[in-house]
Amino acid sequence: MAAEKSKFSFQSISKYMYLLSIVVVFAIFTILQPNFISLYSIQNMCGEIAPRLIMACGLTFVIFTGGIDLGAGYMVSATCVLTGLYLPKVGNWIIILVALAGLCMGTLNGIITTKLKLPSFIVTLCTQNFWNYIALSLCPDGSVIVPMTMRDVTAWMTYPILGIPATFWFSLIGLAALFVFQQYTKNGRAIYSVGANAQAARVAGVNIDSAQISAFAVSGLCCGLAGIMYAYKLRAANPTVGSTLQLSSLAAVALGGTAMAGGFGSVTRTLCGVITITAVTSGLNILSVNPLWQNIIIGIILIVAVILNSDNGDRNLVIK
Amino acid sequence: MAGQLLFKANGVGKTYGLNTVLRDIDMEIYSGEVIGLIGENGAGKSTLMKLIAGVTKPSMGSMELQGQPYSVNSILEANKHGIGMVFQEQSLVANLTISQNIYLGREKKYATLGFVNWAKMNADAKKALERIGIDLDVTKKVRDIDFAMRQMVEIAKVLDVVTETANGHAIILLDEPTTVLSDDEIKALFEQVRKMKEAGNAVIFISHRLDEVLEITDRIYVFKDGEETGVFPTEGADTNILYERMVGRVATGEFYIENRQTVATDEVVLQVKDLSVFGAFNHVSFDLHKGEVLGLCGVEGSGKEDVCAVLIGDVEPTSGKVIIGGKERTFKNPYQARHAGILSVPKERRDEGMIGILSIENNIVISHMEALQNGFILSGKKTEGIANEWVKKAGVKCVGIKQHINQLSGGNAQKVIFARALESNCPVLILNHPTRGVDVGSKEEIYTLIREMTEAGNSIIVIGDTLDECIGLSSRIIVLKDGLVTAEFDCPVGNKPTQMDIVQTMM
Numbered sequence: 001m002a003a004e005k006s007k008f009s010f011q012s013i014s015k016y017m018y019l020l021s022i023v024v025v026f027a028i029f030t031i032l033q034p035n036f037i038s039l040y041s042i043q044n045m046c047g048e049i050a051p052r053l054i055m056a057c058g059l060t061f062v063i064f065t066g067g068i069d070l071g072a073g074y075m076v077s078a079t080c081v082l083t084g085l086y087l088p089k090v091g092n093w094i095i096i097l098v099a100l101a102g103l104c105m106g107t108l109n110g111i112i113t114t115k116l117k118l119p120s121f122i123v124t125l126c127t128q129n130f131w132n133y134i135a136l137s138l139c140p141d142g143s144v145i146v147p148m149t150m151r152d153v154t155a156w157m158t159y160p161i162l163g164i165p166a167t168f169w170f171s172l173i174g175l176a177a178l179f180v181f182q183q184y185t186k187n188g189r190a191i192y193s194v195g196a197n198a199q200a201a202r203v204a205g206v207n208i209d210s211a212q213i214s215a216f217a218v219s220g221l222c223c224g225l226a227g228i229m230y231a232y233k234l235r236a237a238n239p240t241v242g243s244t245l246q247l248s249s250l251a252a253v254a255l256g257g258t259a260m261a262g263g264f265g266s267v268t269r270t271l272c273g274v275i276t277i278t279a280v281t282s283g284l285n286i287l288s289v290n291p292l293w294q295n296i297i298i299g300i301i302l303i304v305a306v307i308l309n310s311d312n313g314d315r316n317l318v319i320k
Numbered sequence: 321m322a323g324q325l326l327f328k329a330n331g332v333g334k335t336y337g338l339n340t341v342l343r344d345i346d347m348e349i350y351s352g353e354v355i356g357l358i359g360e361n362g363a364g365k366s367t368l369m370k371l372i373a374g375v376t377k378p379s380m381g382s383m384e385l386q387g388q389p390y391s392v393n394s395i396l397e398a399n400k401h402g403i404g405m406v407f408q409e410q411s412l413v414a415n416l417t418i419s420q421n422i423y424l425g426r427e428k429k430y431a432t433l434g435f436v437n438w439a440k441m442n443a444d445a446k447k448a449l450e451r452i453g454i455d456l457d458v459t460k461k462v463r464d465i466d467f468a469m470r471q472m473v474e475i476a477k478v479l480d481v482v483t484e485t486a487n488g489h490a491i492i493l494l495d496e497p498t499t500v501l502s503d504d505e506i507k508a509l510f511e512q513v514r515k516m517k518e519a520g521n522a523v524i525f526i527s528h529r530l531d532e533v534l535e536i537t538d539r540i541y542v543f544k545d546g547e548e549t550g551v552f553p554t555e556g557a558d559t560n561i562l563y564e565r566m567v568g569r570v571a572t573g574e575f576y577i578e579n580r581q582t583v584a585t586d587e588v589v590l591q592v593k594d595l596s597v598f599g600a601f602n603h604v605s606f607d608l609h610k611g612e613v614l615g616l617c618g619v620e621g622s623g624k625e626d627v628c629a630v631l632i633g634d635v636e637p638t639s640g641k642v643i644i645g646g647k648e649r650t651f652k653n654p655y656q657a658r659h660a661g662i663l664s665v666p667k668e669r670r671d672e673g674m675i676g677i678l679s680i681e682n683n684i685v686i687s688h689m690e691a692l693q694n695g696f697i698l699s700g701k702k703t704e705g706i707a708n709e710w711v712k713k714a715g716v717k718c719v720g721i722k723q724h725i726n727q728l729s730g731g732n733a734q735k736v737i738f739a740r741a742l743e744s745n746c747p748v749l750i751l752n753h754p755t756r757g758v759d760v761g762s763k764e765e766i767y768t769l770i771r772e773m774t775e776a777g778n779s780i781i782v783i784g785d786t787l788d789e790c791i792g793l794s795s796r797i798i799v800l801k802d803g804l805v806t807a808e809f810d811c812p813v814g815n816k817p818t819q820m821d822i823v824q825t826m827m
Contacts, residue, residue, distance in 0.1 A: 184698045186689040193686055197675045203632070203666050204675070204687045204740060205658025263677045 017308050018256045018272040025276050029283035036286055039163070045282050046164045050171035051076070051229040053274045056249040057178050057267040058106075058222025061215040063253055064182075066195040066262025067113065067120030069216065071128025072223050073246030075105055077135035077239055079227025084237025085138055088150050099224045105131065106220015110213030120216075135239040144237040157232035167229050174225065178218070178267045187214045195262020247295055251302040252277045257309055277301070323351035326522050327372070327390070327403075327491055332381035333546075334367050336727065342367045342546045345381070351489055354513060354523045356533040356554065359543030359566055360731065360759035365526050368543075369493045372524075373405035374398030386489070396425065404482035405493040406475050414463035419445030421462055422477045448480045449473070453508040466620070467500045467668075475509065479516070490521040498527055499757045502620070510536050528759050530559055542566055566760065575764070576792030578813045580771040584612035584795055589779050590662070590748050592631075595640030600626035601803035603640070608748065613770065613780045615794030615811070617787065619826055623803040624783055625667075628750050631781070632664040633657030644748065663687060664750040665741050667783075669730065669757070673737045676726040680718055681707035683725045683736050687744040710739035715765050731762035738769055749773065751782045755789065767793065787819050799825045 029036040055076055062069045069075075083098045090097065109127055113120045146154065158165045182188045190211035193201035202208050223242075230241045252273035258265025277298060284294050327349040334342040342364040349355060357365045371378050374392035383390040385401055392398045395405070412421045419442045423430065430437045445458040454472050462470060475497060482490035494513075498506050513523050513536055527533050533540060534554060542550040542565040549565040590608040595601075601623030608614055616624040629635040631642065633651030641648050644660050651657040654664070666672035675683050685692060685703045692702045707721040714735040718728060725733055734754075741749050754770070755763045770793060774780060784790025790797065791811060799807040799822060807825035809817045 180697065184700060185696060186693060186698060189682055189686065189689060189698065192678060192682065193675045196677045197671075200666075200672050200675045201686065203634070203654050203664060203672045205654045205663055205744070206686055207653075207655040259677075263675075 015257075017305070018269050018276075021255055021276045022272055022279070025279045025283070029279065029286070033283070033286050036283055041282065041286070043160075043164055045278055046168040047158070047233065048282060049274055049278045050165070050167035051226040051233070052245065052249060052252065052278055053171045053271060054174050054222045054229065055226035055245060056252040056270050056274050057175060058219040058226075059249050060253050060256075060258055060265060060267050060270045061178075061182070061191055062120065062219045063258055063260060064191045064195045064262055064265060065120075065212050065215045066198070067212070067215070068124065068250075068260075069106075069109065069219050070121055070124040070246065071109070071131055072124075072219060072249060073242035073244070074128045074131035074135065075102065075220065075223035076227045076230065076242030076245055078105070078131040078242075079224045080230045080234075080241050081135045081138050081144075081227075081237040081239050083228045083231035084144060084146055084234075087146055087154070087231065091153055095228055098228050099221060102224020102227065103217055103221040106216045106218065106223070107213060109220065110216030113216065114209040114212050135242075139237050139239040142239065143234075146231070146235045146237070151235070154232045154235060157229070165233075167233065171229075174222075175267060175271060178222075181218065182267055187211055191215045192263055195259075196264070244295060247302065248277050248281065248298050249274075251298050251305065254302055254305040254309065259309065260306060273305075323353070323520060324386075325349075326351050326386060326489055328384040329368075329372075330382050330384070332368070332371060332378045332383060334364075334371060334376065335379045340546060342371075343380075345548050347541065347548075349491060349522045349524070351520045351522055352517055353538040354517050354525055354536055356537035356540040357524055357526045357543065358528075358530065358533055358540060358562065360761040363543040363566075363729075363759070364546040365543055366495055366729065367546075369405060369495050369524065369526065372398070372491070373403060373493055375405075399481050400485055402482050402485050402490040403493070404478040404490065405495065406471075406478050406497055407495055412462045412470055412474060412477075415461060417459050417461055418449075418456060418465070418473050419458040421473060422448055422458075422480060424477075426481070445476075448476045452476050452479065452512045468502060468505055468620075471497060471500050472505065472509075475512070479512070483521075490516075491524065492516060492521060493524045493526075495526045496528065496757055497525075498529065498532055506532070528757065530562065530760075534559070563760065575767070576789070577764075577767050577771050578792065580775065581613070581795055581813050582611045582771075582774045583812075584609040589644065590631075591641075591643040592627075593641040593643065595627070595630060595642065596638050597626050597630060597635060598638045600635075601800065604800070604803075604805055605640075606798055606805070606808075608779050608781065610747075610779055611774050611777055612796060613774055613782055613794045615790040615797040616781060616783050616800065617790055617797055617822055617826060618800035622800040622826070624800050625752070626803075627800070628664065628752055628781065628783065631657070631662055631748075632750055633662070658687060658744065658746060661746045662748045662750065663741050663744045663746040664752060665734075665737055665754055667752040667756065669734060669737065674725045674733050677724050679722045680711065680716065680725055680728070680736055681721040684710050684721075684739045684743055687740050687746075691745065706743060710736075710743065714739050714769065715762075731758040734758050735762060735765065738766060742769065742773060747778055749778055749780050751780060753783060753785045756785045787822060791816050791819065791822065797822065801826055 035041060055072060059069055059072050079098050079102050082101060083094050087094050109124055112118065112123045157167055161169055190206045193206055194208045194211050198208055231237060253270050254260060255276055256265065256269030256273035258269055280298065281294060325348060329345055329347040332345045345368060359365050370376050374395050374397055392401065413424065422445045423441055427436050430441045442458050449456055452472060452475060456469065478492060482492060497509060501509065516523055525533065525537055534557065537554045540552045540554055540557060540562065541548060542562060544566060587610040588607045589610050593605050595604045604627055616627065618624045626635065630637045633654040633656055636650060649660050675686065681703055684707045689698060692698055704721060711718060711721055716732050716735045718732065725736055755766055758766065770780060782790065782793055784793065794811050797809040797811055798805055809822065811817060
């Protein structure tokens, strides 16, 4: 039967979309501009993947719970600004301080969401303005450059290992740690259960509040780490660095096939999504497409990804 | 009195991935007959219903409706052919009113220029309900009525849909409609089924209760493991043969495995003192002993469910004490109750039991992850080992422990939830309708698990799916009426109270 066959192939496309999309995107851009897979371009892309990967993986946990963090982008801006401004004063210790700040921001989101029993999109829609305020009020005149004298202190973060910036390798270590958290910790599995069926998880004696809070805390921590990476990479406190990241990190999560309704997905899938999205962004840059178009294109990718992910079999796997 | 041939299935089957859940089914449905469909959970009854009702399509074989090839893509399309299904799991929209639910998707009938004539719709909805002997305020929202009433609304809805289109040759599929109904409601339902039959319609009736099937049907199809193992005319059907075809073994008299009922020790594990929840029950006190099965009996609304809700931490009591492990405790949520040693097998399996899109493995270990950690890291080896062990021990039919629980049949999913409760190591387990919607074979396996639990020194509070079950399982029974404890019965093996004894104290 023809109908059966086309349904089958459609399902398998969405099943392997997260891998397929990488191939497709690289193929398209290589055809349009062979320099796209030059060594320089790949090195560049790896450096750009690092903070995006960490941020998107953190966000993935919030999405596992069936929630969303609309303020992740501004959180990256805020933590990038904090890092850039205070780096000259405290040196590399800033990493620990800002990571903690990010953790607190995320935890605050989690506590408001669970204790006041509010939908997370409302909570984060509101709290994001606070993060944005931190970023913009500390840097009212745009980016503040980290003094040249600090170059020695920050260089290690972008030092090339095997020709690829150290940040990239750090982000892979981060990914491995998050994968272990997701797969092999109590809270990791509890986070899935909240997204899959919160009431059943509650009745089974799962501490669903702590699961949700820890998802937000991890997301906040990851935003903090991403902010730090940007500050070290750009050698500046950039108050608007995160504003385009919100959309692209969500698109990366969706493209990876993680269910927007929660309960299903993986940070490794998000890795694939991030590679694709970063490739699209740098490809568009190489082709010198107007940057204003970039977000529109990524928005379209997000919608297509969610369509492909949505339930098209009879198993209610992805969208509840 | 077989009428004309309405529907025919030729070698129909269904596979999900590698899992064949139904194979080579032949079936004939004639107008004016009621067909019974029996089999254990996972036997493929519900799957066949879903194929006929247009929920999914068969992977093999073909179907015919009144001589024409029958292949539909949706429930609505099936409805247009006069085939309607009342689902086992509720399919009403909780936030809409009863009448809106009955005419969901068919509002056009009542629309003029895009405005819906609600008054007319409500009046028709009331009529539709009255046809099955139900008098309800149809402007109430579905979430405000209980599950039994929801089932009746659902039946009224399907009846209305198919009789509208099929002019007397409708096929109505009832998938375990009686599970949540009381005896009176079942009577009203059967009355309705007979009326439909006399009007020339055909009804397919699935139930786990053999006596019901024998009472209402004309022919019985028996399924086992996705295959048809026999077709019998109901008149003169032999229950032993039916049972044997269903489970592949001969029925044993020792159904509740009473020979393994434990004698409770004197050790009190849980004390309930003067417990009250305003508006639900008052001054309930009892002790639960180690190794005991304590049955809670009472009619709907007697407060038995609410007592359990307090014990598992779902509801906070207005006054009174719960003492467990020598300490007085109030639970703010089930998490605290679990840590104190109380866990439940909930009544609404799909809403409160199964964590749908998670694997069997995760569903089993979710209540006991603390014990499976090395430091902060959960041991994958341990979780998988435990899941495999339980799947084997409880006889869960599945492809493997990574399969999603919502792909399992009701009885198999229930076994997984039992495995979770047993794995939790909680000394007190509260079983709320432990065998609701579970087939005979799985029931026996669940009863065995319950006996094993008490032999291991656990204590159990059970709200039975039937009174018979409650008596059979319990070593002691407490009866609640209007929120008060009215009687207590000892139920030693061989000297159990009769249902009559208990019913008298319930009413």
